[in-house]
Amino acid sequence: MNGITFALAVAGVLLVVLGWSTVVQPLVGAVLIVLAVVLRPRFASLPDNEPVLQRADAPRLFALIDEVAAAVGTTGVHAVVIGPDANASVTLVGIRQRRVLYLDLGLREILSPPQRLALLGHELGHYANGDLRRAKNVGSALRSLALWCYMLAPEPSPTFLERFANLLLAPPRWAARGLLALLDGLTMRTSQREYLADRAAARIASSETAVELLDLLLVTDAVDIELRRESVLAQTGIGGRSRRDAWDGLWERLAAHVGSVPEREYERLRRVSALRGHSVDSTHPPTHARRQCVSEGEPRPALMTLDDDTSAAIATELAAARKRVAQQVIRDFAG
Known part of the structure; x- marks a missing residue:
């Protein structure tokens, strides 16, 4: 789907640049460009509503993370996000795919010190063992497909014109849903x-x-x-x-x-x-x-x-x- 999005952008630019002999072609090209921008691949980003710790903020915590990471055969993280839930996870954010550990206090605060070490070992073990869903290309493809499914979703209470649009968009909608289910199933083994x-x-x-x-x-x-x-x-x-x-x-x-x-x-x-x-x-x-x-x-x-x-x-x-x-x-x- 990332390739299709790129193709939409290229087609849109070509129609705008080369189609000035007509009025319709530049307009269609502009629509394709806008659509490509909306459906562009998106990378995960750091939250703005939760504390985000960098190395300078918590040197002892990051030193411990580095030590655990080395013990499981990987490297540490660039940031730690502190949330309220009973969970923990690791992910990659941004174009540079920087490593981030989500350390929710609802889980961390009920653990003993040895259990906290075990939690760090588990989460950093995902980096050491490789997880396709956290990889740059696969993760971006999953997010793009989900966005395509959202954009192509049918109107719940359509008018006459919306019924026609729903029918027209049915093939790409089914294709996007099928690809998402296929990719989800193929990566579920991870x-x-x-x-x-x-x-x-x-x-x-x-x-x-x-x-x-x-x-x-x-x-x-x-x-x-x-x-x-x-x-x-x-x-x-x-x-x-x-x-x-x-x-x-x-x-x-x-x-x-x-x-x-x-x-x-x-x-x-x-x-x-x-x-x-x-x-x-x-x-x-x-x-x-x-x-x-x-x-x-x-x-x-x-x-x-x-x-x-x-x-x-x-x-x-x-x-x-x-x-x-x-x-x-x-x-x-x-x-």
Whole structure:
């Protein structure tokens, strides 16, 4: 589809430059150029509504990331984005395809230091093992196809002329949807690389810690619910909590809430996971299968540990981001 977009642009320019003997050709060319601009390949970019840390902002955190990256056979990242959700991921942004780690506090703050190391090992393992969906060409093609499908979508309640347009655009719409489904299916096999990323987590922080991290993924829905509850309590004033300072201690309360979940609940969630095929999202294999792969493999000792001084230094570097994201949770999550 990127090639088609380029062809539209070339055709548009040719019609504008060479078609001045008529009035129609330049107009059609201008339409094609505008269409090519709208459908141009887009690269992911850094968010503007969440804290973005550069190396100068958090040298100890980036040094730890570099150390973990070297241990799993890759290099570090250019930026770290701090968000509110119970998730973590890596991606590539911009034309230069700079590496970015998304480190959401809803997940990080419920982890112990060894589990945080395992999380870094897992995410950086995606770079080491290669993930086609994060590659420049494939990722751009997926985004372009999704945009084509959006632009070609039929009008829901069409007029007579819109019905004609819907009919006229049906072939390219079906083609775009088919190509998107095909490319999505062909790259879905890369989800199996989650197992390799889990092994990287086990290599960094031990097999036992990697299993603990996978167990905690089973309670991420509860994390979201708890953050929403905190937001509602603050905005309604229930329980005497003031909206003005409700962000203070939010992450500590969240960690205590998750820490109070008894082992029998985790056992229940593991059984439910095996029965229903729980996964983090549609691009991940079932969590119980990932857990089984790590736990039944050869036990690995921890390659790295996180000492108290490093943990304290990183906490200091993240303090401003933790406050800002906590305030965002209190302000926005109730909606």
